[in-house]
Amino acid sequence: MTFVPPPAFTTRPTLQGTFGMSATTHWLATATAQSVLERGGNAFDAATAAGFVLHVVEPHLNGPGGDLTGVFATATDPTPQVLMGQGPAPAGATIAHYRGEGLDLVPGAGGLAAAVPGSVDAWLLLLAEHGTWELADVLAYAIGYARDGHPVVGRVGTTIETVAQLFTEHWTTSAQLWMPNGRPPRAGEIIRLPAYARTLERLLEAGSGAGDRIGRIEAARREFKEGFVAREAAEFLRTPHRHSSGTDHAAVIEVADFAAFSASFEPAVTAEFRGTTIAKTGPWGQGPVLLQALMILDGLPDEALDPSTAEGAHHVLEALKLALADRDAHYGEAIADGVLDVLLSPEYARERRELIGKEASLEFRPGRPGGREPFLPPLVIESEEGAAAGVGEPTVVLSGETRGDTCHVDVVDRWGNIVAVTPSGGWLQSSPTIPELGFCLGSRLQMTWLEEGAPSSLTPGERPRTTLTPTLLLRDGKPVGALGSPGGDQQDQWQLLYLLRTLVGGYSSQEAIDAPALHTTSMPGSFWPRTWTPGGAVVEDRLGDDVITELERRGHRVTRAGDWELGRLSSVGRDPGTGLLSAAANPRGAQGYAAGR
Secondary structure, three states: OOOOOOOOHHHHHHHHOOEEEEEEHHHHHHHHHHHHOOOOOHHHHHHHHHHHHHHOOOOOOOOOOOEEEEEEEEOOOOOOOOEEEEOOOOOOOOHHHHOOOOOOOOOOHHHHHHOOOOOHHHHHHHHHHHHHOHHHHHHOOOOOOOHHHHHHHHHHHHHHHHHHHHHOOOOOHHHHHHHOOOOOOOOOOOOOOOOEEEEEEHHHHHOOOOOHHHHHHHHHHHHHHHHHHHHHHHHHHHOOOEOOHHHHEOOOOOOOHHHOOOOEEOOOOEEEOOOEEEOOOOOEEEOOOHHHHHOOOOOOOOHHHOOOOHHHHHHHHHHHHHHHHHHHHHHHOOOOOHHHHHOOHHHHHHHHHHHOOOOOOOOOOOHHHHHHHOOOOOEEOOOHOOOOOOOOOEOOOOOOOOOOOOOOEEEEEOOOOOEEEEOOOOOOOOOOOOOOOOOOOOOOOOOOEOOOOOOOOOEEOOOOEEEEEEEEEEEEEEEEEEEEEOOOOEEEEEEHHHHHHHHHHOHHHHHHHHOOOOEOOOOOOOOOOOEEOEEEEEOHHHHHHHHHHHHOOOOOOOEEEEOOOOOOOOHHHHHHHHOOEEEEEOOHOOOOOEOOO
């Protein structure tokens, strides 16, 4: 065996069965998805129901005012498709306006950071086009948990505690919702979100007069984008409020911005690695980072790809730095024509591979695909006092600074439908709660630059470059797996480890998820204040003292994160030949679960 063998025992088994499998970042969402499958729904019904439940049970990691991306294939068409739920910048979100407000960066929290919400519209589009259930039945789970209550996980209370002063001094509507007893909720306490329950019920009421299932779903979509949701959000956020800049500003989002957006389906971008097709979003997201990293590493022998060895970890970190540098220099809605083709070409991968030396690079090294000069973002080094272990959870302070995390849903059913969706944004700490709606808007615009001419410059009507990046796997043109992870800039990094261990090392899904994780912080962060740590590497201590010492000797600036802190992957799989299904989920944080039979 060329890889370090996995432990004799994993934290959980890789589940197997033939009926249906679900895996998410919260056990109540997993149970919801599996309940839908048990009642005859398909994978898309199940994923949508779970997605709305995640709005309720992981409100610090996603919300209805946020966004999502998904990748899926249906039982009748194995072609990988992307579910695009990333809303654009509002019409008033110009660089000149933000500069006129005295800002050098889009804030990490507050209404000026809000893109048009895309999550709800995308879930409803997926349900309408590929689901089978009535919207009322799908939303019943989320309405029940919001209205009747659910036991809150400890990290919700921890997040609220971190921003308690911000809430009480500035965002009083958020304090009223999340601190009804004058304090953050404690783990296991029952919390209720009646305003959000009522919002969902009003969306259902909007479609009550429609003649068929799709008509009822479409009426709910219109009501969200053109009705009371858009009106309440736009009006509320016109009042100046505190942003992560420490200054007060009014949002620029309007009802017309909501109405102009529609979620959509797009072809996936793919690359081949060791006989498997990897399907991702286009370069308006960070999905091609995973493809670039795999292509760079594909030219190395198996024994040089094991993330559990010093050599393999070094190669992984260096390949990721190169791919992420290209992301920051070339990706975005305004990526130049033909650039992605070059970035994903074998010749370019070979050029980038040759840059990997024996020592850690401390430089920002984007390529010049087709001779094109790269955009060079501002490189602000994060101080040691401000450095974070990078565990993926949001970090928030009084000003509203947020380093975001998210949620994930994977479902495969007995018919062969398979889907992976990564919803995020609209965290409870993103912007002030809109009282009539019971949620806030997101902060995705912080991933744009206030410099003209960059592929990811802030541009009205265009999507910010999102970090949301689920994955679909195919062999011989047939879907065999779906996976994803929270973690912002770490999402593709942790998925890379999973793919190397399963596709090259022979690990099972659960073994790969349990194995020690690592990632680089040697790139400009996608979240405000957008700092970087040259040569930064964050590792789980279980990687071992010998491996960590050797990485440090090679020049990596290592931060130890603890034994079980990095990565929150989940996955589902399907063997097209036998119909055998599988699922696995992350044990870290004792929150994510897989279920199935």
